Amino acid sequence: DAGVTQSPTHLIKTRGQHVTLRCSPISGHKSVSWYQQVLGQGPQFIFQYYEKEERGRGNFPDRFSARQFPNYSSELNVNALLLGDSALYLCASSFGWLQSNQPQHFGDGTRLSIL
Amino acid sequence: AQSVAQPEDQVNVAEGNPLTVKCTYSVSGNPYLFWYVQYPNRGLQFLLKYITGDNLVKGSYGFEAEFNKSQTSFHLKKPSALVSDSALYFCAVRDMVSYSGAGSYQLTFGKGTKLSVIP
Numbered sequence: 703d704a705g706v707t708q709s710p711t712h713l714i715k716t717r718g719q720h721v722t723l724r725c726s727p728i729s730g731h732k733s734v735s736w737y738q739q740v741l742g743q744g745p746q747f748i749f750q751y752y753e754k755e756e757r758g759r760g761n762f763p764d765r766f767s768a769r770q771f772p773n774y775s776s777e778l779n780v781n782a783l784l785l786g787d788s789a790l791y792l793c794a795s796s797f798g799w800l801q802s803n804q805p806q807h808f809g810d811g812t813r814l815s816i817l
Numbered sequence: 818a819q820s821v822a823q824p825e826d827q828v829n830v831a832e833g834n835p836l837t838v839k840c841t842y843s844v845s846g847n848p849y850l851f852w853y854v855q856y857p858n859r860g861l862q863f864l865l866k867y868i869t870g871d872n873l874v875k876g877s878y879g880f881e882a883e884f885n886k887s888q889t890s891f892h893l894k895k896p897s898a899l900v901s902d903s904a905l906y907f908c909a910v911r912d913m914v915s916y917s918g919a920g921s922y923q924l925t926f927g928k929g930t931k932l933s934v935i936p
Binding site: 706708735737742743745746747750752757760792794805809810811813 | 851853858859860861862863866907909921922923924925926927928929
């Protein structure tokens, strides 16, 4: 079975632009979460979606938005990019709503560089 | 909010020796704890989890972790290190996120520990 797939793998943007990152969860998984990993730090939670509804949001500005589609894939959008948005963006999927003891399974991420 | 701390930025160990990567936690209630590994230019791979039950949890690739409630620790261990174990290791705790009254769960990660296994 395919794991979590993310696209693109690398992206270079300039300040002020916007970006869309994409994620396909493991087949059968209905929950998708997004994390931002700045170099030298652990991942930080941005959003969780379950059954196409936003179920959780981390401490990120409104420039960050996301959505989940009927096939459970997801997009993360970031507007008005800042230099500080340079990071590895990770998508993780799980079957349920991270309620019990289900581990999240991560993709390889999208490396976003802002010039 | 729940949190985890990884006190060591880097751990060096000789191949064949036992390894330990340390993690302490701060939670209210029962902790749900996880270990993940990250290889260069890759995402995170799940190693093991502690929910409840035995204090010694066995995971993937020969790793295990010891949950110690009195010391609020969840250290990752392996009896004999391999060069291929060299990677970045993250401890994480399940944390509640209040949202629209319903709430959700997220993972809160430590800053990571770089493990280098020397041949």
